[in-house]
Amino acid sequence: MNTRSALKSYDQVRAHVQTEGASSHRLIQVLMEGAMEKIRVAKGLIERKEIPEKVRQINWALSIIDGLRGSLDMEKGGEIANNLEALYDYMQRRLVVANVENDPTILDEVAGLMLEIKSAWDAVPENISKETSLHTPDQSQNAVTSSL
Numbered sequence: 001m002n003t004r005s006a007l008k009s010y011d012q013v014r015a016h017v018q019t020e021g022a023s024s025h026r027l028i029q030v031l032m033e034g035a036m037e038k039i040r041v042a043k044g045l046i047e048r049k050e051i052p053e054k055v056r057q058i059n060w061a062l063s064i065i066d067g068l069r070g071s072l073d074m075e076k077g078g079e080i081a082n083n084l085e086a087l088y089d090y091m092q093r094r095l096v097v098a099n100v101e102n103d104p105t106i107l108d109e110v111a112g113l114m115l116e117i118k119s120a121w122d123a124v125p126e127n128i129s130k131e132t133s134l135h136t137p138d139q140s141q142n143a144v145t146s147s148l
Helices: 003-019 024-047 051-070 074-101 104-123 126-131 137-147
Strands: none
Touching: 024 051, 024 104, 051 074, 074 104
16 A cells, blocks of 8 residues: 555545544534645645645635535524635635736635634633534535545
8 A cells, every 4th residue: 555545545544533433513613623734735746846745735724614504504604604615615715816927925824814713713612502503414414425
């Protein structure tokens, strides 16, 4: 087994362990962590000029963010969900530009935005997030599964 396939296997097992039986609150955290990790890896790949793998990592981050967008409950989430949807859209557009231009500063910008969102999400107690969810539980699980 080569190093790349070993790391991929490790990532899949780690993701499965983190999401097995996890609450929708935790699943959203896992998605956000995953997006930030893919962006971090892509930045290193730009610096090492490993362009094909950089494209794969950014595409993966785009897919994760798309999962986050798709799991938003626009009805229950109201203005906050609308704002998050717009921010996720902006982040995806910026990732496309970073991908085309090989610009690590844009990756830093998007990672910083995701960290801000995640920090706010982490501050929401799990019992409150269940009552006033911005993300729907079924869609959160589907987003995690499809993004892995």
